Amino acid sequence: MANRRWKLGKTEHEIVSEQLSLYMDQQLTAFDRARAEQHLSACAECRQGLRSLRWTRQLLRQAPVARVPRSFVIREADVVPARMAGRRGPVFALRWATAIVVALLVLVFAGDLYTGGLLTGARLASAPMVAYERAVEKQAVEGEQVVATQEGTPSVVADEALQVAGMPSPTAEAAARMAAPEKKVEATGAGAAPTGAEAAPTGAGAAPAGAEAAPTGSEPAPTGTPPPPGAVALSATSSGEQTSTPAAEGVAEKARNGTPPETDATATEEPQPESLAATEQPQVGLPKTTLVQGREARPASSWRIGWRAAEFGLGAVLLVLVITLTWMRLRR
């Protein structure tokens, strides 16, 4: 019976010897208790183990009681200084400093948002996008109409350039007026507007500003400086237009050299493309002016760098405070 194997491969002796403490405290179930009693009657080792456990418990119960070294009653001085000490400690000061820095950070973020750091920037960036996409869509629709009405013309943009070169009076002037205040933007260069501005010298008396803008605008993509996000999106959406730019440049080059373009006959014969260019060109240029306003507004609001600096500075201070607090808490 003593060597009978029970669950987990343990013998009855092993099980009972582990249950002696519970048996002593009468914490065993009826089944376990009966098994233990049966085993104890036959196992001297377990009887000795039970006896030694009872002896141990008896000794522990006879352990002397230590006299309290002093009274632990709470005095008023024990309570108040403990609270005040907690308030005066360095951790308390660091907590307050952290709270103040967080409050300042929130204020700086709010101020940045309120003064247009993020909202206005997004609005300015999106405005030319919407307008330009609208113009491109309209151009595409009208371009299809042109292609449908005049067969044999190589491309709509080439026709536009021809018309602008031949009859520059409304188109070139409008382009020159728009190009006048935006030399910087022309330097980054999109495709369509420069064609009108470039055609200005060959046309009938464009404005000097337009003439000045023309050489720079005629560059396909000088991009000495990377364009801002709005401009990037703009150039991305105007990729189709940029592909047609070489054709327009070729036409404009011929117009500058005084040689009539090859498709001049078709261009002059058909008045419709002229009206198309006259009505379309300002629309294509419109988002550029908006974009220019958005870009010029950024340097004008350079004080926003101060907001950014304050945000980063306060964030760094907050990080240092949090790390210090965590370290002090762990050290305690």
Added chain:
Amino acid sequence: MDEPTLIAEARQGDREAFNELIVHYQSLAYNVAYRVLGSQDAAADATQDAFLSAYRAIGRFRGGSFRAWLTRIVTNACYDQLRAKQRQPTAPLDSDPDQESEEWVMDPGERPEEQVERQELGRVIQCGLATLPADQRTIVVLSDIQGMSYDEVAHVTALALGTVKSRLNRGRRKLRDYLMRNQELLPARYRLHDETAGIGGLGNLLLECSVNRCAIRLLGRGVGYYG
């Protein structure tokens, strides 16, 4: 002492009422801390911290056994002390005063030599408790020294009843092994006499283990193990 009334008054912020509770329970709290920590100073600090914590938390006392609630705070304060000591490994482990300076509450009916023998028993037990892990030591102290039931120990330690049983079983067996190895340190009347073979094999066991390191330390300068 009308404990429920004192508790109710203490919950209203009556410090004097809470102090009456402290006077009643401070011996229990200090002895639990002393047996768990093994040092007078650490036990006094833990007891004071526990009473201050209890005073601040008395408003959250939901009824039931105030003794168990207070003992739980005391054991938590002891664990805080142990953790704080473990974080300072450079502190000398034996910096605590030995138990010679410890004062004991003696039964006035005992003769002086019996009181001395009980003090010796207390020191050996303290040295044996030092060999247990803190979790087993706490349960052995609560159950066998303070006489708490299994349910009360489970309530104090916030452990499952089965965990309490297993830890108490392991703790008792380890302590038994230690006491049997060091019986020569006990006064004669506290030793376990072999009822069949006299000293016999148990005597050999005791002789073999009499050079135990803790026994030497106990004979030399005390049994403080706090830390």
